[in-house]
Amino acid sequence: MDVEEFVRTRIADGTNEETIRHDLADQIRCIKKTISPSFANAFARAVIDEVKNSRNLTGDLFTLDAAGVKMGEFGVGSRGKGDFFAHRQIARIIGKTSASVGVDEMDDAGAVKVGDNYVICTVDGMHSRLSDFPFLAGFHVTRATLRDVYVMGAKPIMLFSDIHVADDGDVAKIFDYTAGITTVGEAMDVPLVTGSTLRIGGDMVLGNRLTGCVGAVGIARHMTARKATTVGDVLLMTEGAGGGTIATAGIYSGFPEVVEQTINLNFLTTCEALMKSPVFTGIHAMTDVTNGGLRGDIYEMAETAKCRIVIDDAKITSLVEPHVRAMLEKLQIDYLGVSLDALLIVAPR
Numbered sequence: 427m428d429v430e431e432f433v434r435t436r437i438a439d440g441t442n443e444e445t446i447r448h449d450l451a452d453q454i455r456c457i458k459k460t461i462s463p464s465f466a467n468a469f470a471r472a473v474i475d476e477v478k479n480s481r482n483l484t485g486d487l488f489t490l491d492a493a494g495v496k497m498g499e500f501g502v503g504s505r506g507k508g509d510f511f512a513h514r515q516i517a518r519i520i521g522k523t524s525a526s527v528g529v530d531e532m533d534d535a536g537a538v539k540v541g542d543n544y545v546i547c548t549v550d551g552m553h554s555r556l557s558d559f560p561f562l563a564g565f566h567v568t569r570a571t572l573r574d575v576y577v578m579g580a581k582p583i584m585l586f587s588d589i590h591v592a593d594d595g596d597v598a599k600i601f602d603y604t605a606g607i608t609t610v611g612e613a614m615d616v617p618l619v620t621g622s623t624l625r626i627g628g629d630m631v632l633g634n635r636l637t638g639c640v641g642a643v644g645i646a647r648h649m650t651a652r653k654a655t656t657v658g659d660v661l662l663m664t665e666g667a668g669g670g671t672i673a674t675a676g677i678y679s680g681f682p683e684v685v686e687q688t689i690n691l692n693f694l695t696t697c698e699a700l701m702k703s704p705v706f707t708g709i710h711a712m713t714d715v716t717n718g719g720l721r722g723d724i725y726e727m728a729e730t731a732k733c734r735i736v737i738d739d740a741k742i743t744s745l746v747e748p749h750v751r752a753m754l755e756k757l758q759i760d761y762l763g764v765s766l767d768a769l770l771i772v773a774p775r
Contacts, residue, residue: 427453427457427631427632427633428627428630428631429450429453429454429469429470429473429630429631429632430473430476430477430627430630432450432453433446433450433473433474433477434477434481436449437474437477437478437481443474446470446474447467447470447471447474448470450470450473450474451463451466451467451469451470452466453632454466454469454470454632457594457632457633458594458632469629473630500512506718506722509718510532510722510725510726513529513532514532516529517529517530517532518530524538525537525538526538526539526544526649527578527651527653531651531652531653531730532652532726532729532730533651533652533653533713533730534548534573534574534577534578534652534713534714535547535574535575535577535578535580535644536548537578537646537649537651542647543645543646543647544578544580544645544646544647544649545643545644545645546575546578546580546643546644546645546646546649547641547642547643547644548571548574548575548578548641548642549571549639549640549641549642550567550570550571550574550639550640550641551567551637551638551639552564552566552567552603552636552637552638552639552640552670553566553567553671553673553674554637555674555677555678556670556673556674557634557635557636557637558634558636559673559677560598560599560600560602560603560606560636561602561603561605561606561609562606562670562673562685563603563606563636563638563670564587564602564603564604564605564606564607564609564638564640565606565607565609565610565689566606566669566670566673566688567606567607567638567639567640567670568585568606568607568609568610568611568640569610569669569691569693569694569767570640570669570670570714570716570767571585571639571640571641571642572585572610572614572616572642572694573693573694573697573714573716573767574642574714575642575643575644576644576693576694576697576698576701576712577650577697577712577713577714577769578644578646578649578650578651578712579646579647579648579649579650579651579701579706579709579712580644580645580646580649581644581645581646581701582614582616582642582643582644583616583644583645584616584617584618584619584642584643585607585611585616585617585618585619585640585641585642586618586619586620586621586640586641586642586643587603587604587607587618587620587621587622587638587639587640587641588621588622588623588624588638588639588640589603589604589621589622589623589624589636589638590623590624590625590626590636590637590638591623591625591626591634591635591636592625592626592627592631592632592633592634592635592636593625593626593627593628593631593632593633594632594633594634595633595634595635595636596634599634599636600623603636603638604618607640610691610694613691614691614694614698616642648706648707650709650710650711650712650772651711652711652713652726652727652730652731652772653711653730653731654710654711654731654772655710655711655727655730655731655733655735655772656710656731656733656774657733658774658775659710659711659772659773659774659775660772660773660774660775661735661737661770661771661772662770662771662773663715663720663742663745663768663769663770663771664692664693664696664745664768664769665692665745665746665747665768666715666745666746666747666750666766666767666768666769667687667688667690667692667747667749667750667766667767668687668688668747668750668764668765668767669688669716669765669767670688670765671716671764671765672684672687672688672750672753672764672765672766672767673685673688675753675754675757675759675764676688676753679753679757681753681756683749684749684750684753687747687749687750688750688767693714693767693768693769696769697712697769700771708773708774709771709772709773710772710773710774711727711731711771711772712769712770712771712772713727713770713772714767714768714769714770715766715767715768715769715770716765716766716767718763718765719760719761719762719763719764719765719766720737720742720761720762720766720768720770721762721763722763724737727772739762742762743761745766745768746761746766750766
């Protein structure tokens, strides 16, 4: 619960301060069950005072030109048209840079040339619904960020993490989340070298919500960025069993047995094998079928490469892991629009 937002909303609605204080103190005690009524009231009073002090400030440093549309309404983070549009606007704000692969190319990671090599960097956020399952959250977000480095043709060399837990969250969440990260990192010989651990919103967010991200850095000589896709290329796709999104669907939709299918390193080991193969330098581009599904990734790839991509979905159904496919069919979820964590290779015919 965001107590600051609770107060801001109630003040904006015209609710009197005494009612806000009383209602907020009740909400605080519902979550922080061991605190006294006097502490809850003092806490609520302090939040009200701070919100009042920070309202109606003027000047460029304190004001926001609101867009008038909410994140959920626009589908930001859901890999639909609204999400793609928002990312394009972020790229406009950043503008053209000296990067070899910049954010305007909508690729899996960014790249900067250093000498004869490319330094690849990326970061992925954990699935928000895995907050109560920190090991799974850490495992899947780490696998995701390493995928994004590998598909750029790079060998990952280090991981970094950021963990935020709400004020009432158990400290053990930090440890389980980190264990998920290092399980993948140690298996792929990529060390976790640095990170940050904070509370979400400090005292202002109550509850036990966990969120965070994991980033990775890699080195490449032959880069397989999406922009290398050319007319006449063919797409090769591996079987996908999904990751954080599929695990979340399994947990919350009554298919917990599907989660085990997502615990694998197949994508990462496949990339390792490819990079050691003589055919690797002939590959034009690679990507992972993640949020937005194959449909979303193809959309982004076609936009970046300025070409048309045709998919025969009848040939793709068998590439969805059987247990995962059965769950998606029962839930009437279109597999073309969901993260499968499959490897997509673009190569000359």
